[in-house]
Amino acid sequence: MSPPMSPNANWSYPTSIRFGAGRISELPEAVRAAGIARPLLVTDKALAALPITASALDLLDGAGLKPGLFSEVQSNPTDTNLEAGVAAFREGGHDGVVAFGGGSGLDLGKCVAFMQGQTRPVWDFEDIGDWWTRADPDGIAPIIAVPTTAGTGSEVGRAGVITNSADHVKKVIFHPKLLPETVICDPELTVGMPRFITAGTGMDAFAHCLEAYCAPSYHPMSEGIAIEGMRLVKEYLPRVYAAPDDIEARAHMMSAGAMGAVAFQKGLGAIHALSHPIGAHHDTHHGMTNAVVMPAVLHANRGAIEGRIERLAAFLGISGGFDGFMDFVLALRAGLDVPPGLIAFGIPETSFDAIAEMAPDDPTAGGNPIKLTRELAREMVEAAR
Numbered sequence: 274m275s276p277p278m279s280p281n282a283n284w285s286y287p288t289s290i291r292f293g294a295g296r297i298s299e300l301p302e303a304v305r306a307a308g309i310a311r312p313l314l315v316t317d318k319a320l321a322a323l324p325i326t327a328s329a330l331d332l333l334d335g336a337g338l339k340p341g342l343f344s345e346v347q348s349n350p351t352d353t354n355l356e357a358g359v360a361a362f363r364e365g366g367h368d369g370v371v372a373f374g375g376g377s378g379l380d381l382g383k384c385v386a387f388m389q390g391q392t393r394p395v396w397d398f399e400d401i402g403d404w405w406t407r408a409d410p411d412g413i414a415p416i417i418a419v420p421t422t423a424g425t426g427s428e429v430g431r432a433g434v435i436t437n438s439a440d441h442v443k444k445v446i447f448h449p450k451l452l453p454e455t456v457i458c459d460p461e462l463t464v465g466m467p468r469f470i471t472a473g474t475g476m477d478a479f480a481h482c483l484e485a486y487c488a489p490s491y492h493p494m495s496e497g498i499a500i501e502g503m504r505l506v507k508e509y510l511p512r513v514y515a516a517p518d519d520i521e522a523r524a525h526m527m528s529a530g531a532m533g534a535v536a537f538q539k540g541l542g543a544i545h546a547l548s549h550p551i552g553a554h555h556d557t558h559h560g561m562t563n564a565v566v567m568p569a570v571l572h573a574n575r576g577a578i579e580g581r582i583e584r585l586a587a588f589l590g591i592s593g594g595f596d597g598f599m600d601f602v603l604a605l606r607a608g609l610d611v612p613p614g615l616i617a618f619g620i621p622e623t624s625f626d627a628i629a630e631m632a633p634d635d636p637t638a639g640g641n642p643i644k645l646t647r648e649l650a651r652e653m654v655e656a657a658r
């Protein structure tokens with residue numbers, strides 16, 4: 274029997290996407306087409322040591338593109354990483370960025386391309402009102418994105434998440450031109466992810482779709498993308514967790530990750546509003562953190578989302594309405610070895626008040642179906658203990 278075909282396609286929304294196994298070979302062509310002659314490849318330190326990164330650099334080098342490498346990128350990247358990246362970009366005389374990695378490498382790479390041509394501090398471009406219009410659009414270098422995890426969707430997003438190292442607050446930096454010009458989605462690059470990261474990033478994709486679907490604003494396009502994204506996670510995340518080199522399943526998870534980020538233009542909610550302060554203070558994995566708090570948030574929001582979740586459950590082939598959906602989420606998490614609560618995840622009880630205090634100020638809190646007060650956030654944290 275021949276192996277199942279892994280999907281291969283070219284898409285033009287929300288940006289130009291070359292999707293398919295092996296398509297990393299098209300990186301030099303994509304870089305050239307963006308008018309880049311001296312790319313700076315930005316990734317995190319662990320990835321920089323892996324063969325997938327060496328091969329990408331070899332491909333660029335072999336095409337005469339003389340790439341630089343910047344890898345001072347933490348998971349949950351900071352303003353310090355960003356400043357160093359901007360300095361490397363300028364010193365190396367680069368004219369574009371290949372953002373390569375999980376959400377951390379992608380976000381930092383995108384922000385380096387953005388900030389290298391700005392004069393104002395990065396916090397002036399936080400995702401608040403029309404602050405993005407303060408930026409000089411001519412000062413943004415072209416970005417090619419190459420995701421190596423499947424979940425954050427940063428490769429098709431217009432934002433980068435940067436942690437302020439002074440006060441440990443995660444800030445969302447937004448500009449429409451942070452959307453990469455071309456994305457190479459090659460599922461083979463995700464095969465080597467540690468299992469914990471496969472699970473966590475997959476749950477991030479699910480959280481993006483779920484929160485976008487439940488956010489109260491009117492955006493049926495996003496909702497349509499969100500429910501199919503959740504179907505892909507339901508079908509393929511357990512499969513890829515069991516068989517890491519299943520390329521077809523890896524490809525569908527890569528789609529689900531990108532779909533989540535497109536869908537969450539509609540809004541996110543308390544899962545992310547709680548996850549951001551937890552990640553900023555305890556340096557936890559973002560998607561895993563979402564998975565840990567997800568059931569508590571669903572439970573607290575029940576009154577506002579029950580009807581909607583019943584429709585979703587029917588689409589996903591889950592019986593039992595809201596309760597059936599909750600059981601499905603709990604079983605999905607358990608099958609992925611997600612810790613059952615915050616304490617088991619390593620978050621000390623002494624942090625609970627601070628997390629609940631910060632969550633309502635997170636920019637994603639506004640999308641929660643019920644107003645996220647400090648009291649409600651504290652209840653959610655308690656329920657997630």
Ligand SMILES: NC(=O)c1ccc[n+]([C@@H]2O[C@H](COP(=O)([O-])OP(=O)(O)OC[C@H]3O[C@@H](n4cnc5c(N)ncnc54)[C@H](O)[C@@H]3O)[C@@H](O)[C@H]2O)c1
Pocket residue numbers: 317318319320323347348349350374375376377378380421422423424425426427430432433434462463464465466467470473474477534559560
């Ligand atoms: N821009 C957005 O819209 C958006 C959305 C969600 C999350 N984020 C951000 O993304 C970050 C999390 O990204 P992530 O979950 O992709 O994890 P990550 O980028 O932090 O990577 C996690 C770990 O996995 C390793 N890794 C990544 N790909 C690998 C591969 N193919 N093989 C082996 N190891 C690999 C990395 O080296 C790292 O150690 C957080 O900072 C989060 O805030 C951004």
Ligand SMILES: [Fe+2]
Pocket residue numbers: 425477480481545559
């Ligand atoms: Fe997320």
